[in-house]
Amino acid sequence: MDRQKLIIDTDPGQDDAIAIMLALASPQIDLLGIIAAAGNVSVEQTAENACKILELTKRQDIKVYKGCPRPIRRAPITAAHVHGQTGMDGPDLPTPRHEPEKQHGVTFLLETLAAHPANSITLVTIGPMTNLATALIQAPETVGRLKQVVAMGGAWSETGNITPAAEFNAFADPDAAAIVLNSGLPLTLVPLDITHSFLITPDRLEALASLTGQCARAAHAMLNFSARFDLNKYGWPGAPLHDPCTVGYVLAPHLFAGKKVNVEVEVASPLTLGATVVDWWQVTERPANATFLRSVDDAGLWSLILEGLSRLP
Numbered sequence: 303m304d305r306q307k308l309i310i311d312t313d314p315g316q317d318d319a320i321a322i323m324l325a326l327a328s329p330q331i332d333l334l335g336i337i338a339a340a341g342n343v344s345v346e347q348t349a350e351n352a353c354k355i356l357e358l359t360k361r362q363d364i365k366v367y368k369g370c371p372r373p374i375r376r377a378p379i380t381a382a383h384v385h386g387q388t389g390m391d392g393p394d395l396p397t398p399r400h401e402p403e404k405q406h407g408v409t410f411l412l413e414t415l416a417a418h419p420a421n422s423i424t425l426v427t428i429g430p431m432t433n434l435a436t437a438l439i440q441a442p443e444t445v446g447r448l449k450q451v452v453a454m455g456g457a458w459s460e461t462g463n464i465t466p467a468a469e470f471n472a473f474a475d476p477d478a479a480a481i482v483l484n485s486g487l488p489l490t491l492v493p494l495d496i497t498h499s500f501l502i503t504p505d506r507l508e509a510l511a512s513l514t515g516q517c518a519r520a521a522h523a524m525l526n527f528s529a530r531f532d533l534n535k536y537g538w539p540g541a542p543l544h545d546p547c548t549v550g551y552v553l554a555p556h557l558f559a560g561k562k563v564n565v566e567v568e569v570a571s572p573l574t575l576g577a578t579v580v581d582w583w584q585v586t587e588r589p590a591n592a593t594f595l596r597s598v599d600d601a602g603l604w605s606l607i608l609e610g611l612s613r614l615p
Contacts, residue, residue: 305332306552307422309411311369312545313341313429314351314390315381316524320607321428321545322355323517326364327610328553334414336366337407339429341474342381345371348429351390353398359517360615362400369407369433373475381470384528392527393520408437412444420447424552427453428545430471435478438485450488452548455479456565456578458594460494465576469494472567473576479567483591490593491565492547493578496558500547500600501540502529509608517614550603551595557602560595564588 308331312318325331336356338349345368352366372378403410411433415423425448427434437445455471456479457463464470472479482489502525510522529541536542551558564581566588568574580594 306330306424307332307334307418308552309334309337309414309423309425311337311339311407311425311427311429311433312352313339313343313348314355315342315348315429315545316390316392316528317543317545318342318428319351319355319390319524320521320543320611321426321549322352323359323521323614324546324549324553324607324610326359326361327613330553333364334423335410336364337369337411337433338366338402339369339433340371340373340378341429341471342384343387344380345369349402350398353400353402354390354395357396357398358520366402367405367407367410368402370436373430373432374435374477376475376477379474381464390524393523395520407433408440411437412441415444415447418447421449423447424449425451426548426552427451427455428548430475431455431478431482432475435475435481438481442485445485445487448487450490451482452490452492452551453482454492454497454545454548456491456567456580456594457494458578458580458582458596460498462577463494467568467574468576469578472578476567476569476576479576480569483565483567486591489591490551490595492551492595496547496595496598497542497544500543500598500603501538502543503540506540506604510611513608513612515612515614518611521611546607547598547603550606554602554606557599557606558595559597560593562590562593564590565592565594
């Protein structure tokens with residue numbers, strides 16, 4: 303079986319950490335590198351966090367590259383109020399023994415795409431899309447060599463989680479999201495409509511706690527930390543787990559359902575900035591530009607994640 307070549311663009315983030323762990327745990331994935339994005343916390347901190355995850359998983363062979371330090375044309379925002387000051391508060395993580403590469407993350411992405419056959423690399427974005435949009439501005443033909451982009455971002459029926467109208471990743475850099483949505487890339491969006499139905503309930507946390515590896519223990523501590531904010535916010539029986547849904551889709555697309563529709567992002571309105579407008583019923587003549595996922599087999603997805611974490615040290 304050919305392994306899927308993957309690059310992850312991320313702003314860790316407890317849920318980002320678990321997405322990276324799931325990719326590293328899968329024999330189906332060849333992780334070519336990690337690009338850090340500014341999002342949950344600063345790009346310096348997200349790059350350090352990515353290095354910490356690789357230290358935890360004993361995968362120092364994977365390289366980390368710092369991407370763009372701020373959105374394309376807006377003031378940076380963070381989600382430290384959710385994820386803590388480090389972005390990955392909760393566990394006591396090891397000090398990484400290697401640092402991010404000197405090469406810029408966008409340069410790494412473009413050079414890697416140029417060096418591999420066209421349609422052989424999947425890019426998973428689980429933070430704001432600034433790095434991908436910047437690469438599209440610099441070299442759209444090279445970015446067009448991507449097999450697909452799988453992005454955690456946007457919402458339709460679930461409206462927003464950082465403002466009443468907008469999901470965090472889209473709101474943090476709506477201009478970047480607009481560039482990607484209008485690029486013609488094969489794009490799958492994993493929105494709040496999916497992640498708000500994938501809840502880490504107490505019984506799922508208990509199952510995670512029963513695993514003995516240091517990665518599983520760290521994942522348990524991370525989820526316990528981040529759940530405090532979401533449980534208070536939503537009042538649900540468990541906290542939603544966002545970013546691992548993207549890697550779950552790469553590994554097991556049959557667990558998800560959606561359809562190809564037109565999605566646009568609001569870039570002008572102060573009231574609805576970052577809102578994704580999903581033409582689910584095709585009431586406009588705008589061409590479909592993304593596969594927008596709406597439902598997930600949450601039990602199957604949790605089994606996939608739990609099995610993956612059980613394989614890690």
